[in-house]
Amino acid sequence: MFSNKKIVLVGGSSGIGFAVAQQAISAGAEVVIASRSLEKLHAAAKQLGGRVRVEQVDASDEQSVIGFFQRVGSFDHLAITVKPQLPSGRFLENDLAAVTAAFDAKFWGQYRLAKHAVRHIRQDGSIVLTSGVASRRSYPGYSIVSAMNAATEALAKAIAIEVAPIRVNTVCPGFVDADRPIPGRIEYVRTLAPNLPLDRLGAAKEIAEAYLYLFGNAYSTGSVIVVDGGATC
Numbered sequence: 597m598f599s600n601k602k603i604v605l606v607g608g609s610s611g612i613g614f615a616v617a618q619q620a621i622s623a624g625a626e627v628v629i630a631s632r633s634l635e636k637l638h639a640a641a642k643q644l645g646g647r648v649r650v651e652q653v654d655a656s657d658e659q660s661v662i663g664f665f666q667r668v669g670s671f672d673h674l675a676i677t678v679k680p681q682l683p684s685g686r687f688l689e690n691d692l693a694a695v696t697a698a699f700d701a702k703f704w705g706q707y708r709l710a711k712h713a714v715r716h717i718r719q720d721g722s723i724v725l726t727s728g729v730a731s732r733r734s735y736p737g738y739s740i741v742s743a744m745n746a747a748t749e750a751l752a753k754a755i756a757i758e759v760a761p762i763r764v765n766t767v768c769p770g771f772v773d774a775d776r777p778i779p780g781r782i783e784y785v786r787t788l789a790p791n792l793p794l795d796r797l798g799a800a801k802e803i804a805e806a807y808l809y810l811f812g813n814a815y816s817t818g819s820v821i822v823v824d825g826g827a828t829c
């Protein structure tokens with residue numbers, strides 16, 4: 597389905613982005629995975645095999661983002677799955693420098709990447725941003741996560757009308773199992789989201805399927821696909 601397509605995945609060295617890379621390669625795409633750590637990227641590329649290229653980029657640094665897209669050249673689809681260090685703590689206790697840095701990496705990181713990607717994306721291509729269920733439900737200690745995810749969804753809808761026919765969509769994941777499962781995580785998630793109908797964490801590959809759908813569906817723009825096991829029911 598994606599043969600002759602070049603797909604760029606910023607955050608593609610682990611988690612959801614890595615699962616998107618696996619599925620894009622299986623669907624015939626040429627894939628570029630990018631993040632800050634070359635060591636992580638090379639390890640991921642070794643696991644991926646196939647048509648994969650690695651590129652270093654820091655979403656927090658505009659010059660790094662500009663240089664990155666110049667090296668990548670023209671391409672078809674971009675997915676951004678950058679995850680910052682998330683400060684844990686309630687609103688009144690949070691350290692402002694830590695929450696500002698997290699917001700900068702995730703929200704402004706996606707803003708910078710989308711802005712500088714547009715001129716390199718082919719006219720029938722697309723951008724997929726990543727939010728998360730805290731955009732639509734409040735959890736104690738997650739105020740900054742709620743704010744950055746809601747801002748991400750609003751940004752995607754706003755730029756979709758400006759950069760058309762390039763399409764811009766968002767995937768909103770629920771609680772996902774990490775590459776190395778974290779002991780006690782499902783118990784913790786049950787305290788946050790007691791009404792979790794499927795009563796399990798999502799798999800990165802289940803979230804990744806939504807990115808592939810959005811790359812391929814030529815009539816989707818400004819959309820948000822929520823893949824959350826019912827966490828927001």
Ligand SMILES: NC(=O)c1ccc[n+]([C@@H]2O[C@H](COP(=O)([O-])OP(=O)(O)OC[C@H]3O[C@@H](n4cnc5c(N)ncnc54)[C@H](OP(=O)(O)O)[C@@H]3O)[C@@H](O)[C@H]2O)c1
Nearest residue numbers: 607609610611612631632633654655677678679728771772
């Ligand atoms: N996992 C969940 O339960 C969950 C739930 C809801 C939403 N989400 C969202 O889904 C997305 C992916 O999450 P994940 O759990 O799959 O993340 P992950 O496994 O931690 O991967 C994050 C990726 O982002 C890269 N990255 C981090 N900071 C970066 C920066 N400044 N510039 C460039 N790359 C950077 C990392 O590589 P380097 O360290 O090499 O830079 C890595 O490739 C995130 O937006 C997250 O907020 C996740």
